[in-house]
Amino acid sequence: xxxxxxxxxxxxxxxxxxxxxxxxxxxxxxxxxxxxxxxxxxxxxxxxxxxxxxxxxxxxxxxxxxxxxxxxxxxxxxxxxxxxxxxxxxxxxxxxxxxxxxxxxxxxxxxxxxxxxxxxxxxxxxxxxxxxxxxxxxxxxxxxxxxxxxxxxxxxxxxxxxxxxxxxxxxxxxxxxxxxxxxxxxxxxxxxxxxxxxxxxxxxxxxxxxxxxxxxxxxxxxxxxx
Amino acid sequence: xxxxxxxxxxxxxxxxxxxxxxxxxxxxxxxxxxxxxxxxxxxxxxxxxxxxxxxxxxxxxxxxxxxxxxxxxxxxxxxxxxxxxxxxxxxxxxxxxxxxxxxxxxxxxxxxxxxxxxxxxxxxxxxxxxxxxxxxxxxxxxxxxxxxxxxxxxxxxxxxxxxxxxxxxxxxxxxxxxxxxxxxxxxxxxxxxxxxxxxxxxxxxxxxxxxxxxxxxxxxxxxxxxxxxxxxxxxxxxxxxxxxxxxxxxxxxxxxxxxxxxxxxx
Numbered sequence: 001x002x003x004x005x006x007x008x009x010x011x012x013x014x015x016x017x018x019x020x021x022x023x024x025x026x027x028x029x030x031x032x033x034x035x036x037x038x039x040x041x042x043x044x045x046x047x048x049x050x051x052x053x054x055x056x057x058x059x060x061x062x063x064x065x066x067x068x069x070x071x072x073x074x075x076x077x078x079x080x081x082x083x084x085x086x087x088x089x090x091x092x093x094x095x096x097x098x099x100x101x102x103x104x105x106x107x108x109x110x111x112x113x114x115x116x117x118x119x120x121x122x123x124x125x126x127x128x129x130x131x132x133x134x135x136x137x138x139x140x141x142x143x144x145x146x147x148x149x150x151x152x153x154x155x156x157x158x159x160x161x162x163x164x165x166x167x168x169x170x171x172x173x174x175x176x177x178x179x180x181x182x183x184x185x186x187x188x189x190x191x192x193x194x195x196x197x198x199x200x201x202x203x204x205x206x207x208x209x210x211x212x213x214x215x216x217x218x219x220x221x222x223x224x225x226x
Numbered sequence: 227x228x229x230x231x232x233x234x235x236x237x238x239x240x241x242x243x244x245x246x247x248x249x250x251x252x253x254x255x256x257x258x259x260x261x262x263x264x265x266x267x268x269x270x271x272x273x274x275x276x277x278x279x280x281x282x283x284x285x286x287x288x289x290x291x292x293x294x295x296x297x298x299x300x301x302x303x304x305x306x307x308x309x310x311x312x313x314x315x316x317x318x319x320x321x322x323x324x325x326x327x328x329x330x331x332x333x334x335x336x337x338x339x340x341x342x343x344x345x346x347x348x349x350x351x352x353x354x355x356x357x358x359x360x361x362x363x364x365x366x367x368x369x370x371x372x373x374x375x376x377x378x379x380x381x382x383x384x385x386x387x388x389x390x391x392x393x394x395x396x397x398x399x400x401x402x403x404x405x406x407x408x409x410x411x412x413x414x415x416x417x418x419x420x421x422x423x424x425x426x427x428x429x430x431x432x433x434x435x436x437x438x439x440x441x442x443x444x445x446x447x448x449x450x451x452x453x454x455x456x457x458x459x460x461x462x463x464x465x466x467x468x469x470x471x472x473x474x475x476x477x478x479x480x481x482x483x484x485x486x487x488x489x490x491x492x
Contacts, residue, residue, distance in 0.1 A: 143241075150248050154255045159263045162256045172249065179245040183237030187230055198231050205238070 007052070009207040010045040013214040014038055020221040030090040030166055033083040034217060040083075044076045063124050070130035071122040074115075077131075081107055081138045084174065088145045091167050095152040103141055110137060135185035139178040146175035169223065173216025180209045278460045285457075286350075286394055293348035296341050304338045343368075347401075350394050358393040359383060359420070362400060366418060369404060375413055381420045385427055388487050395461040396429065396484060399469075402454045403431055403480055411435030411478070422486065426467075429482040437478025440471045 005012075018038050020026075051060075051069040060066050085104045111134065115121040119131050149171045153162070162168060184206050191199040311334060316327050346352070353361040359381040370377035387393050400418070407413055413435025420429045438446070447455040462469045467484040 146245075147248065150252050153252050159259055162253065175245045175249075176242070179241035180238050182241055183234045186237075187234050190230060191234070195228065195231060202234060 006204050006207050008049055009211050011042065011049055013211040014042045014045065016214050017218040017221055018042065020218040024221055024224050026221045026224045028166070030087065030092075031170075031221065033087040033090065034170055034220070037080060037083040038217070040079055041076060044072050044079075048072045048076075065122065065124070068123045073130040074121055074134055077135050077138045078111055081141065084142055084145065087167065087170070088149065091149070093149065093152045093156075095155070096148050100145065100148070103144075107137070107141060130188070132185055132187065132189040135188075136182060139182040139185055142174060142178045143182065146171050146178065150175070163223070167220065169216045169220035173213040173219075176216075177209045177213040181206055275464060278464050282395060282457075282461060282464055283391075286398075289348040290350075293345045296348070297345040301338065301341050301345065304334065304341060308334050308338065350397065353393055353397050354390060357387050358396060359385065361393075361397055362418060362420075365397075365401060366404070366416075369408060370416070373408070375408065375416055377416045377418070379418045381418070382422050382427075384422050385420065385486070392465055392484070395465055396427070396482070399458050399461050399482065400429065400431070402458055406454065407431070407433050407435060407437065411437050413437075413477070415477075425486055427484045427486050429484070431480040431482075432477060434477035437473065437480070438471050439473060443469075443471050 017034075021035060021038070048069045051066055051072070055066065055069075082104055085100070085107075089100055114131065114133060119133065123130075149167070153165060184202050188199060188202070191202065308331070311327070311331055314327060316324055319327060350361070352364050356364075362381060363379050366377040366379050404416070404418075407416060411433055413433035416431070416433040418429070418431055420427060422428070443455060447459050458469065462482070465484045467482060469483075470481045472479045472481070
């Protein structure tokens with residue numbers, strides 16, 4: 001039972017912030033990318049978990065397009081990065097502005113180069129894992145966004161309560177998620193081949209921090225008074 | 227446990243520690259900023275109170291100077307003029323001049339009375355000699371004398387003056403508010419009550435005319451014409467008290483609460 005709950009956590013955890021969105025109707029402009037992300041992630045993650053669970057029942061075989069769900073992880077990672085980068089730019093913090101604007105373009109170049117020259121965007125093989133390179137890079141860049149956000153909070157000269165800073169809860173949740181996930185993403189390709197049991201365990205850790213991320217996002221949407 | 231497994235666990239731990247450290251740094255920084263802001267606000271409030279105090283004190287000093295000038299100089303000249311006028315042998319004048327002489331004497335008496343009244347009003351002699359309650363009673367008696375308005379007082383005699391400067395401020399506020407009622411409210415009844423409660427002097431001014439609401443008070447005191455109300459607010463701030471305007475079916479009520487020392491309450 002717990003196994004099932006953990007396996008599907010990337011889907012049900014998203015329902016928490018989505019329920020809060022529908023309940024609280026928080027229409028803050030800077031949260032628009034997060035709203036979009038939650039709906040997109042719900043679709044992609046449902047696809048990921050359905051494929052993982054039912055691909056054999058559905059008669060999908062090695063080499064088929066849908067045999068490996070990692071293309072959905074890759075898609076999710078790219079969309080997540082662009083939406084969160086948009087979110088950070090919407091916060092209008094006058095700090096590292098040019099770098100924050102330029103990073104999505106640099107990431108786009110990296111993604112194109114990686115999938116044209118080095119990796120398969122749609123892996124079809126038995127042992128092909130998702131792109132550790134892509135997800136770790138995405139996590140590192142998002143961590144950079146989070147850190148610059150906190151540095152700005154330290155150096156800025158306003159006296160707003162911490163929890164009332166726009167996006168504070170989203171960024172806190174995201175920083176916990178990406179800081180823990182970075183090493184998981186970085187070594188997951190290797191671990192899934194070398195020590196499968198440990199890979200499964202460490203992916204559970206990823207799922208737990210993903211639940212934490214969703215809870216923090218829900219908290220942000222609940223806090224309507226900004 | 228192989229090297230990579232170990233590296234992943236340590237890596238996750240280090241990253242998590244880094245994020246937690248940064249979050250703590252942000253939190254402590256925010257707390258420091260809050261403390262700084264609180265200290266700044268306290269300092270600003272202190273400076274504002276000092277400014278208000280200086281303004282109120284200088285206003286009081288000026289009132290005293292004008293009162294003394296009126297009493298000692300203008301009053302003395304008028305009294306001397308009256309003596310000179312009385313020196314004229316009215317019986318030797320013809321009827322028309324006698325009437326003029328009589329009229330002149332009446333007017334001079336009137337002016338002397340008026341100047342004395344203004345001088346006493348500006349000065350706080352009664353307040354200093356007999357205390358706040360007696361000064362209020364005297365003031366209400368004087369302003370309602372010969373008018374259509376009935377003024378009554380019910381003041382708590384347990385109140386003893388601890389700080390004469392504060393009493394002057396309370397008295398001036400009451401003067402201003404009562405004068406406003408006389409000028410604008412069109413009331414036929416006015417009642418001044420005071421009582422001590424929870425180390426506070428509660429002063430209640432009630433009248434059955436058309437008075438101010440709290441919202442109007444807040445609006446007027448920021449207007450150029452609302453100088454009197456601004457002075458009242460300044461004195462309330464100075465005394466660390468509160469002022470509230472309420473209205474009901476019977477009339478309008480102004481509640482002033484001023485903290486007093488605990489010893490008075492016992």
